Amino acid sequence: MTDTPQRPTETPTRPRITWDEIARSSALLTFLAILAALVISAILIVAADPQVRGSVSYFFERPGDTLGAAWSAVSGAYTSLFRGAIFDYEASGARTIRPITETMVAATPLLFAALGLGIGFRAGLFNIGAQGQVLMGGAMAAWIGFALELPIVLHVIVALLGAAVVGGLWAAIAGVLKARTGANEVIVTIMLNWIATWLITWLLTTSILARAPNRPISPEVDPSARLPLMLGSQFRLHWGFVLALLAAVGVWWLMERSTIGFKFRAVGANMDAARTAGINVNLVFVMVMVTAGLLAGLGGAAQILGADHTLRASSAGSIGFDAITVALLGRNRPAGIVGASVLFGALRAGSPLMQTASQTPIDIVLVIQAVIVLFIAAPPLVRTMFHLPGRPGSRRAVEVAS
């Protein structure tokens, strides 16, 4: 730590180089960003804690009271978050590992949707529309799940395929409009999100999706259409998580090994050069959006067929928006996205216990997520904060071609 970049004349010794490599690596940056987010959230937790605020008035007489209250507030919140998300050491038997399976359940739709968004970001397309695509895909999956009578294995496959198709078509609207009219995909996808929300809300008032009149919730999907459980009925973990991991492998192959993926990346790196090289850029726009929508639709299906089993207007929750942050945190690469989605899944899974056990509202998770991504997106800021050496000719962490 004593070595600073102000002394470049010094001959680098072996440990120095190692430290430099670590300091410049994105893994360390990610770690520091998460750390910074946890610290900032801890400050918020302390500031909002009634006991801390009660004892701060006599801070100079007995600082121990304030510090003790602050410590118990923060440690209480974070340990219950850990207990809710990873390992519940206060429970007994199989329930101790239930939190980690809940994390995986929460991570599944995020992973699907974020994989799609990552493809878009790498191809230079800002697809903000995962929310709508997740919802449309989930609605289709739910409808196939409760309205159609199909044999046991076929039913779930048809439901997944239907969700993928609908999600892909919904996203294709933005792709086609961009290709044909140049309409900005950011605006179109934001608008499509709202249209999807209202469309599903409306369908849930009609006999198409509603369970009964004036009950805006769909019937339960048939057991034959549900994603089978992995660890028995004690846990909600379903095979959708494995499917999502397979999808991550598939996306890796698509982007790194296939011709189509090469075209996607070429368009993202330099659209004009790609066009000059003979790549049909407009077709790529549509294909990228369809692929992203397809994956987001699968994410919606995983949520409905795996976890919720019924559809509401709020089924998509904030999956679509969280997926944007997941994709950015994972730097748009499949491996990174897997890690990021598990992290955010853990935050989602752990926050209810944190709320009940330590009275820290669930919303602190949004702050943690947002701060992580802000820091991840601005590596120079994190380097300045932690006095890390710079990275010569550093690449932008968020590689989205403009």
Next chain:
Amino acid sequence: MTAPMMAGTPGPVEPGATLRADVLGTVSWRTPITLAVISIAALFAFVLFTPSTALAQFAFTEPDASWQWPVWHAPARLVLILCAVGTFALTAAAFIAAAARKPRRWYLVVFGALVLVMFLVWVMSASTGTLRLPFLLGLTMTWAVPLVFGAFAGVLCERAGVINIAIEGQLLGGAFLCAIAASITGSPYIGLVAAPIAGALVGLILAVFSITYKVDQIIVGVVVNVLVLGLTNYLFSTVLSENPQEFNSPPPLPTWRIPVLADIPVLGDALFNQTVIVYAMYVAVFVLQYMLFRSRWGLRLRSVGEHPKAADTVGIKVNRTRYRAVVLGSAVAGFGGASFLAAGLAFTKEVSVGRGYIALAAMILGRWSPRGALAAAVLFGFTDALNRVLRNIGSPVDYELMSMLPYLATIFAVAGLVGRVRPPAADGKPYP
């Protein structure tokens, strides 16, 4: 409408068109064809299946007003047929105007108004209720005000080349701090001072990350929205909920009645019996329109958004100008956020419920000009108000479907189906 006219640069000459007098521009049939399609659709949807005996009831005065106009029992079929004739006449005129290469914008305005009247008469003919127009317009203002300020914020930021997706967060932040400041001090006007400060702080985050650290502006905007949402939700659930009396009971803003103007029939009450926020909005639209397009400050701001390198070359500090524009614009949005609480409502979670995104849409539909943004925002506000009023009266169109209209209109607008919209050239591009 066929020419990509930017507000502030009036005139029939297209920016990209050749200026030689002997070369004629291309004839664009898009506008008249669109009008023809809408005319025919309206004829089928509204006129043909309306029974000849149906009546639509409209009230032009509030029941408690000092003088009353009688409720108008409009003969629905007759009014609809007259309007339909009007739409077809305008369509024909639009074809002639297009052939003469003289697109006329006011045709579209009148056409839109006619279709709106047709829709209202059609809806009300199916209902036994009475549509109280002053109430509807008052509600329109309530819904439009945050949209207008949000859209102004978008105009200021994007004209300087910074995309502001964070309008939602700025509105929310403004409303939040307004609630706290007004509650603690007991003065709603202190709340009005605090709201723009919160907006500016949110804008500062956007500026630091997108201008200094050159993180993609859209990403920062989305993330800032999440951050503000999380912060306000968190503080609402903790500090504000523990002690709502002290922190979350903002007093209502008093309404100021402007003597003569407020007595104008139908419109007067909605426009001139309002809180100071609405009057600030009237001032803001004139000031912004003038300052952006007629002042040195506005020229510099726009140059930074259109061609930052050229601006830099003549000595304009690009990033400093952008910083100021973003912070100022965000403060405007924050001020608009105060309007959520103007009636003395307490702050609630997600009080802005996506209005920031509609404000963004209004800015695009208004072609990045304050005047246009105002018009689009009022239109969206009207859709919202009408939607709510009709839900109570009972309407043949479902509430949920009507709610999609602003978003659909925006998609049509950006896809160029109702004229081209062109953002500032350097919008979203960091500099250097």
